[in-house]
Amino acid sequence: MATECMFSANYAINLSFAEDFKVSGMTPPSAGFESLDSYRQQATSSQTVKSECNTGNDGQALQAKTTSTQVKDATINVTFASGAPSLIAQAFPTTYTGLYYWVGIQRDGSTADPTDYQTCVQKLYGALPPLRLAEVVLADPGDANDKYCMDGKAWRFWVGLAASSEYRAPSSPAQFKSTINPHGNFRISGATGDKDQRIVTVQAVDIQGTVSA
Structure with a gap:
């Protein structure tokens, strides 16, 4: 019988960090945006987000949409993980x-379980997409691995920094933070047709940091 997967509930989460961001020695791109891969942190979620599966035909695609009304469409290419x-x-x-940032999600797990890590953790991830796009599919474990990868599993969140061509290093250290709320949402459901209505809404992202030359 077919299996469908979804988040276990409607979650409205805030993200925070164990350490402040400290940015220095950065050269801005000549145009557009540039991801600052060394300034990426796993976030602490205000709730533990889990997914589940049951019998059904609604699919198992990880999807996302940016919903903020406080931003303009701005696309950045990011490397979510090494390799x-x-x-x-x-x-x-x-x-x-x-100075900008992006918000991502990933199935939780570690290399302690190599099969799970390679089959699920390294494949089920993505970021809130550019504002101009409708809800987009980020990843799909496929029918063979949907229950294995998603049933009773937890999810983690990442935030990384980026710079635009407008960036200029300050003459003395300056503080920065994030003020956007909400950011967008993630969903697990079929890519077409019926949609499971349980979503993860990313509300505030409590970025605090210092930028210096």
Whole structure:
């Protein structure tokens, strides 16, 4: 029988970090945006987000949509993890001109379970997409691995920094933070047809940091 997967509930989460971001020695791109891969942190979610599966035909695609009304469409290419292909994400502005961030999700897990890590963790991830796009599919474990990868599993969140060509290093250290709320949502459901209505809404992302020359 067919299996469908979804998040276990409607979640409205806030993200925070164990450490402040400290940015220095950065050269802005000549145009557009540039992901700052060394400034990526796993976030602490205000709720533990889990998914589940049952019998049905609604699918198991991980999807996302940016819903913020406080941002303009801004596309950035980001590398979610070492060795992973780049993907596009929405660039959210911080309070420091030219300094942005992106928000991502990933199935939780570790290399302690190599099969799970390779089959699920390394494949089920993505970021809130550019604002201009409708809800987009980020990843899909496929019918063979949907229950194995998603039933009773937890999810984690990542935030990485990015710079635009507007960025200029300050003459003295300056503070920055994020003020966007909400950011967007993630869903697990079929890519077409019926949609499971349970979503993960990313509300505030409590970025605090210092930028210096």
